[in-house]
Amino acid sequence: MDALRxxxxxxxxxxxxxxxxxxxxLDPTLSRVADEMARLRLxxxxxxxxxxxxxxxxxxxxxxxxxxxxxxxxxxxGYTPTEMxxxxxxxxxxxxxxxxxxxxxxxxxxxDTVEPRYDxxxxxxxxxxxxxxxxxxxxxxxxxxxTLSFINDITDRKRAELALQRSEQRYRTLINAAPKGMxxxxxxRNLVMLANPAMQEILGRTQDELAALGSFLDVVHDPDRPLxxxxxxxxxxxxxxxxxxxxxxxxxxxxTWVEGNSVQIDWEGKPATLAYIRDISARKVLEEKVANALAxxxxxxxxxxxxxxxxxxxxxxxxxxxxxxxxxxxxVAAQVGSSLEPYYLSRDDYLRVGGDVVRAVSEGRTHTEExxxxxxxxxxxxxxxxxxAVNANDLSRGxxxxxxxxxxRKELEEDLRRKTSEQEAILQSTxxxxxxxxxxxxxxxxxxxxxxLGYTMDELVGSSSEIHFPDRxxxxxxxxxxxxxxxxxxxxxxxxxxxxKDEELIWVQLHGKAIDPADPERGSIWTFxxxxxxxxxxxxxRRALDQxxxxxxxxxxxxSMTSHEFRTPLATILSSAELLRxxxxxxxxxxxxxxxxxxxxxxxxxxxxxDGILMIGRSDAGMLEFRPLPLAPGExxxxxxxxxxxxxxxxxxxxxVVNAAVGLEPCLLDEKLLRHIVGNLVGNALKYSPDGGxxxxxxxxxxxxxxxxxxxxxxxxPEADLSRLFETFHRAGNTGTISGxxxxxxxxKRAVERHGGRVVVxxxxxxxTMFSVGLPALGAGRA
Amino acid sequence: xxxxxxxxDEAPIRENLRRFLRLEGYAVLDAENGRVGLELARAExxxxxxxxxxxxxxxxxxxxxxxxxxAGLASIPFIFLTASADRDNIERGIELGAADYVTKPFNLLxxxxxxxxxxxxxx
Numbered sequence: 037m038d039a040l041r042x043x044x045x046x047x048x049x050x051x052x053x054x055x056x057x058x059x060x061x062l063d064p065t066l067s068r069v070a071d072e073m074a075r076l077r078l079x080x081x082x083x084x085x086x087x088x089x090x091x092x093x094x095x096x097x098x099x100x101x102x103x104x105x106x107x108x109x110x111x112x113x114g115y116t117p118t119e120m121x122x123x124x125x126x127x128x129x130x131x132x133x134x135x136x137x138x139x140x141x142x143x144x145x146x147x148d149t150v151e152p153r154y155d156x157x158x159x160x161x162x163x164x165x166x167x168x169x170x171x172x173x174x175x176x177x178x179x180x181x182x183t184l185s186f187i188n189d190i191t192d193r194k195r196a197e198l199a200l201q202r203s204e205q206r207y208r209t210l211i212n213a214a215p216k217g218m219x220x221x222x223x224x225r226n227l228v229m230l231a232n233p234a235m236q237e238i239l240g241r242t243q244d245e246l247a248a249l250g251s252f253l254d255v256v257h258d259p260d261r262p263l264x265x266x267x268x269x270x271x272x273x274x275x276x277x278x279x280x281x282x283x284x285x286x287x288x289x290x291x292t293w294v295e296g297n298s299v300q301i302d303w304e305g306k307p308a309t310l311a312y313i314r315d316i317s318a319r320k321v322l323e324e325k326v327a328n329a330l331a332x333x334x335x336x337x338x339x340x341x342x343x344x345x346x347x348x349x350x351x352x353x354x355x356x357x358x359x360x361x362x363x364x365x366x367x368v369a370a371q372v373g374s375s376l377e378p379y380y381l382s383r384d385d386y387l388r389v390g391g392d393v394v395r396a397v398s399e400g401r402t403h404t405e406e407x408x409x410x411x412x413x414x415x416x417x418x419x420x421x422x423x424x425a426v427n428a429n430d431l432s433r434g435x436x437x438x439x440x441x442x443x444x445r446k447e448l449e450e451d452l453r454r455k456t457s458e459q460e461a462i463l464q465s466t467x468x469x470x471x472x473x474x475x476x477x478x479x480x481x482x483x484x485x486x487x488x489l490g491y492t493m494d495e496l497v498g499s500s501s502e503i504h505f506p507d508r509x510x511x512x513x514x515x516x517x518x519x520x521x522x523x524x525x526x527x528x529x530x531x532x533x534x535x536x537k538d539e540e541l542i543w544v545q546l547h548g549k550a551i552d553p554a555d556p557e558r559g560s561i562w563t564f565x566x567x568x569x570x571x572x573x574x575x576x577x578r579r580a581l582d583q584x585x586x587x588x589x590x591x592x593x594x595x596s597m598t599s600h601e602f603r604t605p606l607a608t609i610l611s612s613a614e615l616l617r618x619x620x621x622x623x624x625x626x627x628x629x630x631x632x633x634x635x636x637x638x639x640x641x642x643x644x645x646x647d648g649i650l651m652i653g654r655s656d657a658g659m660l661e662f663r664p665l666p667l668a669p670g671e672x673x674x675x676x677x678x679x680x681x682x683x684x685x686x687x688x689x690x691x692x693v694v695n696a697a698v699g700l701e702p703c704l705l706d707e708k709l710l711r712h713i714v715g716n717l718v719g720n721a722l723k724y725s726p727d728g729g730x731x732x733x734x735x736x737x738x739x740x741x742x743x744x745x746x747x748x749x750x751x752x753x754p755e756a757d758l759s760r761l762f763e764t765f766h767r768a769g770n771t772g773t774i775s776g777x778x779x780x781x782x783x784x785k786r787a788v789e790r791h792g793g794r795v796v797v798x799x800x801x802x803x804x805t806m807f808s809v810g811l812p813a814l815g816a817g818r819a
Numbered sequence: 820x821x822x823x824x825x826x827x828d829e830a831p832i833r834e835n836l837r838r839f840l841r842l843e844g845y846a847v848l849d850a851e852n853g854r855v856g857l858e859l860a861r862a863e864x865x866x867x868x869x870x871x872x873x874x875x876x877x878x879x880x881x882x883x884x885x886x887x888x889x890a891g892l893a894s895i896p897f898i899f900l901t902a903s904a905d906r907d908n909i910e911r912g913i914e915l916g917a918a919d920y921v922t923k924p925f926n927l928l929x930x931x932x933x934x935x936x937x938x939x940x941x942x
Contacts (some may be wrong), residue, residue, distance in 0.1 A: 608829070744918070
């Protein structure tokens with residue numbers, strides 16, 4: 037105890053003490069003990085009290101055995117002083133620490149320089165382990181060297197140190213094992229302690245560059261710095277941290293979006309902040325795109341000219357855009373959760389449309405319809421509705437509706453329909469046939485056109501216009517003439533014949549024009565006017581004109597012939613009169629008679645001609661008298677033939693043979709006309725038989741007719757003259773010097789026709805001619 | 820004695836002309852149609868020709884045209900006698916070179932004076 041007292045007094049006096057063999061200053065533990073001793077100025081009794089009450093365990097070990105323990109040392113080890121005194125020190129030391137403790141003790145005893153303090157574990161009496169820090173000095177004890185040790189229970193500190201060591205280890209492990217792209221930084225008082233490679237990459241700075249920063253906030257993008265400063269403060273108060281999105285700037289000035297959170301940790305025994313940071317620039321870009329797209333969609337929906345509304349599965353409004361409000365005349369968008377029924381004209385309407393939509397939606401279709409609706413102010417309007425499922429695979433997500441105000445369109449449609457029907461009425465009521473055709477096929481025609489060609493409108497639409505033409509060539513000819521004009525934008529006009537369904541041909545005036553010359557596919561419009569009547573009238577006029585011209589020619593020829601035929605006998609008469617007046621005395625009597633004869637025959641000739649002309653004139657004027665009487669044809673013809681022969685002059689070498697039976701059944705005949713017929717035919721036959729021969733007259737009566745045939749063996753008639761033989765003043769080319777008026781056969785023809793009969797001629801030039809007259813044998817007995 | 824050729828198909832007129840001209844002291848040749856007349860003209864070379872227009876076989880115009888082609892005959896005074904008073908015919912005849920165009924019925928004494936005048940002119 038003395039040794040201990042001395043030691044402690046020394047401490048209390050503040051003498052510089054050098055631990056034997058160490059040369060080192062007293063360590064803090066000893067300083068504290070010394071401080072307590074000095075303050076108390078302890079008596080020996082007090083030393084005892086001090087040693088027994090001091091918070092430091094004090095033990096003295098000599099030769100490996102406990103020689104002293106104070107109560108604190110007993111408390112630390114869990115043993116009583118009685119149990120400990122005399123016992124070995126070694127068993128109290130943790131086996132793992134014993135080699136070190138034993139080694140140091142031995143060396144200290146030898147006088148070696150030994151660390152004055154060290155930690156080791158003590159096995160307590162109850163088996164538990166306490167960490168103690170030991171500071172030992174050698175002291176003399178009962179005449180021999182012993183060790184005075186002060187021990188402090190440092191279990192709590194040791195445990196904290198271990199925990200700290202373990203947590204640091206964890207952090208390092210965590211940091212090193214952080215997932216790719218996860219930047220981790222440990223910051224203490226804004227100074228970067230550690231940054232993993234991912235963090236270095238995100239921040240674009242090396243560990244050294246980061247460590248050199250005055251503040252970790254320097255890496256934060258300027259605008260986000262106040263925010264991050266706040267977060268840093270919050271983080272201190274809230275160890276759990278919270279995820280924050282902010283921007284960082286790399287060494288080279290690049291700004292990157294990151295997301296991070298932080299936790300408070302102990303780092304090397306002091307509080308620090310561990311922050312996780314993840315580069316979210318890609319996600320941020322994506323998010324911005326999505327946000328932009330959503331914003332654009334929103335803008336589109338809002339600024340759309342059509343109303344758009346989303347209804348839930350129960351038909352209640354979820355969302356509507358502004359145009360919906362404009363269309364419906366109320367703030368529809370604000371009526372979320374309500375039904376659109378009030379805008380329908382009736383509940384039936386609403387239910388019907390709703391039912392149609394539900395049906396369509398359930399079948400995966402889009403339902404569209406045009407329906408009349410009513411605004412809040414009562415005005416009616418037309419809308420086009422289009423409703424479909426928001427998601428065809430999930431009908432519970434409701435429907436999306438597109439709504440357009442089509443009132444104006446409906447009005448225009450109505451207007452157009454009215455105008456169209458008016459135009460249709462106009463087109464249908466016109467007297468002009470109209471057809472619209474594409475590629476020569478009727479697309480439309482009016483009733484007039486159909487009627488004009490004898491079809492119904494239905495029959496014509498879709499059929500080719502070829503059916504209206506007499507043949508394919510005529511149809512193609514029109515196409516060839518018209519379509520090149522149409523293609524040039526010009527109109528085609530023409531008149532042509534078309535075929536009705538009943539095969540009757542009609543004349544039409546047609547007019548065609550392309551709707552769009554540049555696009556033949558668009559077809560052409562054709563108008564038709566039935567000009568059959570006009571054409572017929574024109575034809576009649578033309579024919580009448582032709583007849584008139586012919587008549588004029590005839591008249592002019594008649595006049596010139598008449599003039600010629602009259603002037604000739606007049607020339608004879610006049611010259612005869614002059615000869616007789618001036619040369620009568622120098623002319624023999626026979627010549628004077630001849631001259632007088634020629635005057636007479638000229639007068640006769642003129643009289644005959646006059647009769648003939650008058651008769652033709654009457655006939656042409658339709659005034660030829662016809663007074664038929666029942667007459668015996670045989671006797672009459674014979675008589676007339678003989679008269680003719682007599683008139684022709686008896687000197688003729690030609691013989692007249694009349695073969696007419698007596699007592700033939702009487703026929704209704706006009707004697708005057710029959711005299712013209714027989715007289716001219718027989719007279720001609722005799723006149724044109726200059727070389728004699730026979731003129732034969734045959735008369736026969738059959739059931740049907742009286743037939744009179746006059747044949748001769750004279751000069752005949754050239755074939756070229758046969759067709760005009762019965763025209764007035766026409767004389768055959770071979771009549772030569774044989775005189776004639778060219779009236780005889782014309783008169784015959786008229787007289788025959790007046791009887792309702794016919795006359796035909798056959799002739800062989802140089803061999804003879806035969807005229808056959810057939811008169812209806814309306815015998816008096818049969819009449 | 821001067822010779823006059825009469826070409827006329829109408830016999831009574833031809834006869835009267837022949838009588839008249841002979842009584843007036845002319846030698847008369849006569850033909851009943853144009854063809855015969857042309858032959859006579861070529862053969863006899865008369866001092867004057869009276870010719871009808873409308874005749875069978877050959878018209879008076881054709882006769883005159885044929886004579887005009889013959890240098891020796893072209894100068895013979897040629898008087899048309901015609902029953903046609905048609906202006907066109909008259910003009911045609913004059914164009915062909917006829918001296919006169921006399922329409923029927925004609926006055927014999929006037930015709931005689933005309934013949935004398937034409938004969939005087941041609942000699």
